[in-house]
Amino acid sequence: MTAKHLSAEHGIVCQLPGDDFGYFGWPSVERLDNGTLLVGSSGLRSEHICPYGKTVLNTSKDDGHTWSPPRVIHESPLDDRDVGVLDLGGGNVLLSWASVNNRLQLEDPEIKQSFIDLVGNAEVDSWTTTLDALTDAVAAPHLGSWIMLSADGGETWSDKVRVPLYTPHGPIKLRDGDLVYVGNRFMADRDELDNSGVSAARSSDNGLTWTVVGEVPLYAKTQSRNYTEPHVVELPSGKLICMERVEGDLGQAGVLAFSMMQSESTDGGENWSIPKPLNFHGSPPHLLRHSSGALILSYGYRLVPFGQRVAISNDEGATWDHDIILRDDGPDWDLGYPSTVEMGDGSLFSVYYQKVPGDYRCSLLWSRWQLPE
Numbered sequence: 001m002t003a004k005h006l007s008a009e010h011g012i013v014c015q016l017p018g019d020d021f022g023y024f025g026w027p028s029v030e031r032l033d034n035g036t037l038l039v040g041s042s043g044l045r046s047e048h049i050c051p052y053g054k055t056v057l058n059t060s061k062d063d064g065h066t067w068s069p070p071r072v073i074h075e076s077p078l079d080d081r082d083v084g085v086l087d088l089g090g091g092n093v094l095l096s097w098a099s100v101n102n103r104l105q106l107e108d109p110e111i112k113q114s115f116i117d118l119v120g121n122a123e124v125d126s127w128t129t130t131l132d133a134l135t136d137a138v139a140a141p142h143l144g145s146w147i148m149l150s151a152d153g154g155e156t157w158s159d160k161v162r163v164p165l166y167t168p169h170g171p172i173k174l175r176d177g178d179l180v181y182v183g184n185r186f187m188a189d190r191d192e193l194d195n196s197g198v199s200a201a202r203s204s205d206n207g208l209t210w211t212v213v214g215e216v217p218l219y220a221k222t223q224s225r226n227y228t229e230p231h232v233v234e235l236p237s238g239k240l241i242c243m244e245r246v247e248g249d250l251g252q253a254g255v256l257a258f259s260m261m262q263s264e265s266t267d268g269g270e271n272w273s274i275p276k277p278l279n280f281h282g283s284p285p286h287l288l289r290h291s292s293g294a295l296i297l298s299y300g301y302r303l304v305p306f307g308q309r310v311a312i313s314n315d316e317g318a319t320w321d322h323d324i325i326l327r328d329d330g331p332d333w334d335l336g337y338p339s340t341v342e343m344g345d346g347s348l349f350s351v352y353y354q355k356v357p358g359d360y361r362c363s364l365l366w367s368r369w370q371l372p373e
Contacts (some may be wrong), residue, residue: 043364334362
């Protein structure tokens with residue numbers, strides 16, 4: 001399939017050029033009832049992998065034309081990553097993220113070498129003092145997947161609540177008022193997280209308590225560790241469509257690495273269909289149902305030309321028109337995690353992370369676009 005370019009307006013949510021802690025990544029965008037745009041991300045970091053990530057929020061009250069400076073919502077001794085934002089209605093907002101302990105990963109020589117390959121010996125050595133202080137006793141109260149709640153549009157926040165699952169864009173709200181969270185069970189180390197598979201949990205009290213209700217099965221000749229970072233959308237019928245990031249050793253399964261698989265549930269997340277490979281490059285997924293009925297799948301594209309892409313379905317996920325290019329000017333692979341909201345006029349607003357030309361560290365960028373005719 002030939003890639004198609006969208007006509008889009010682009011801008012910057014947050015950039016701190018030249019700042020040693022000016023790296024921002026893995027954002028989610030949400031539009032509140034009053035039109036306010038909230039972007040949550042892991043920010044004020046030094047690198048893609050580092051011990052310093054904080055849960056930050058940027059706000060726009062003029063449809064994304066101007067943005068507040070990044071405001072730290074949560075900071076722990078660990079690395080806060082993958083921030084989701086969910087509008088619960090009436091000024092109520094849910095923020096989700098995961099706090100991970102990079103010390104555990106650096107104790108594995110193979111993983112440590114992968115970090116050195118990514119950022120260099122000097123950067124990894126600079127983490128030593130910070131990571132040496134992260135004993136198990138210090139880390140334990142902070143480690144895991146979390147949410148916070150706001151009752152005033154994100155101005156103030158509750159104490160954090162530990163939740164059983166983790167995924168970058170967090171849970172969604174169903175039409176019956178429940179929340180559903182489709183993600184990986186959070187474990188203390190990377191291998192356990194990668195091996196956990198994808199589960200579904202539900203909450204009837206805006207995220208204060210959760211019950212794991214189901215698990216997404218595996219495609220033939222794949223392993224649970226191949227599946228991470230899912231996102232889900234609800235159709236008018238109540239059917240849930242889940243997209244999962246898949247990567248790793250998938251050759252025997254005949255599945256393209258760094259692609260997505262689609263699974264569906266018709267009973268609120270208790271039972272799921274065998275995932276179906278989409279077999280086009282790009283991940284991780286974010287799903288949105290537009291007021292027109294179209295489903296929009298946003299994803300990062302980490303091959304040349306690097307950038308952000310979308311796929312569109314006009315038949316409730318039965319088929320996808322993919323490789324629609326939002327932008328293809330990324331300088332390298334370190335980009336993606338786009339999420340998309342519908343604006344008041346029906347246009348689409350996508351937020352993602354990517355380097356601005358000439359800047360060493362990643363920033364939060366946006367694109368505004370229309371559904372193709």
